Amino acid sequence: METIAAISEYYDRGGEVDRLHAGRGRLEFLRTQDVLRRVLPAPPVRVLDVGGGAGAYARWLTADGYRVRLVDPMPLHVAHAATIDGVDAVLGDARRLDEEDDSYQVTLLLGPLYHLPERADRIAALREAARVTAPGGVVAAATIGRYVGLYDTLVRGRYPEPEVRRITDAEIVTGVHQPFDQDLFTLAYFHHPDEIVAEFAEAGLTGAERYALEGGAWLFADRDRWLEGDDRTVALLDALRSVEREASMFGISSHLLTVAVVR
Numbered sequence: 376m377e378t379i380a381a382i383s384e385y386y387d388r389g390g391e392v393d394r395l396h397a398g399r400g401r402l403e404f405l406r407t408q409d410v411l412r413r414v415l416p417a418p419p420v421r422v423l424d425v426g427g428g429a430g431a432y433a434r435w436l437t438a439d440g441y442r443v444r445l446v447d448p449m450p451l452h453v454a455h456a457a458t459i460d461g462v463d464a465v466l467g468d469a470r471r472l473d474e475e476d477d478s479y480q481v482t483l484l485l486g487p488l489y490h491l492p493e494r495a496d497r498i499a500a501l502r503e504a505a506r507v508t509a510p511g512g513v514v515a516a517a518t519i520g521r522y523v524g525l526y527d528t529l530v531r532g533r534y535p536e537p538e539v540r541r542i543t544d545a546e547i548v549t550g551v552h553q554p555f556d557q558d559l560f561t562l563a564y565f566h567h568p569d570e571i572v573a574e575f576a577e578a579g580l581t582g583a584e585r586y587a588l589e590g591g592a593w594l595f596a597d598r599d600r601w602l603e604g605d606d607r608t609v610a611l612l613d614a615l616r617s618v619e620r621e622a623s624m625f626g627i628s629s630h631l632l633t634v635a636v637v638r
């Protein structure tokens with residue numbers, strides 16, 4: 376549970392409850408939802424939302440008719456998710472799921488792989504997702520891009536600070552994000568876009584497809600004006616969808632969603 380202890384101070388602040396409502400989080404949410412609505416089997420099927428946090432995705436999946444169980448190691452997140460109508464929320468760890476084999480048609484990992492710096496732990500989480508998902512079902516996992524920290528510290532103007540620069544330069548080589556400011560993020564792993572396909576395959580999830588969620592739009596200076604829910608938002612989502620499978624977009628995207636059908 377060592378990595379969980381390392382991230383609990385950050386998540387205990389309660390920031391996950393509202394994170395996806397505005398700004399970058401809103402873009403991440405809209406694009407994740409947009410892709411999931413096209414790749415998931417139709418409701419009502421059983422969905423295991425591993426690392427589901429405070430339930431932002433469980434809420435709309437349940438509203439769409441899916442039968443959702445959410446698993447998360449943070450008691451605060453589980454308590455919040457449990458207040459959402461229809462969501463069954465329990466404490467647990469992606470690496471050791473307390474679920475039967477083949478018991479879900481969909482397993483989502485929209486967060487756990489961010490916080491497992493050891494490759495063996497990420498493979499264990501993906502193997503568990505494959506184990507609990509029935510053949511023909513879908514495993515979808517989100518990862519944070521290897522170069523997000525570099526661009527983020529540049530945009531925030533913090534890259535020139537010697538300590539920030541030292542940590543960020545190491546991060547683009549190792550993928551391990553050592554937090555320099557707990558207001559920004561906690562211990563994390565940032566994937567190279569090619570790495571996640573190999574991790575899926577090692578966990579028995581072959582034929583995985585990747586989707587660039589935000590592409591470069593998370594860096595727009597006027598990003599929030601594109602997210603006001605009007606015609607511009609529709610146009611932005613159309614544009615990002617049109618290049619979501621283009622491999623040259625993967626490295627700049629803040630998040631990738633990788634999707635495989637269980638065989």
Ligand SMILES: C[S@@+](CC[C@H](N)C(=O)[O-])C[C@H]1O[C@@H](n2cnc3c(N)ncnc32)[C@H](O)[C@@H]1O
Nearest residue numbers: 426427428431447448449468469485486487490
């Ligand atoms: C950035 S949050 C994302 C939450 C939610 N899926 C969302 O997208 O809004 C990452 C989540 O992963 C959870 N997490 C971290 N390590 C985990 C592990 N080993 N097993 C399961 N969940 C984990 C955290 O507690 C947190 O809720």
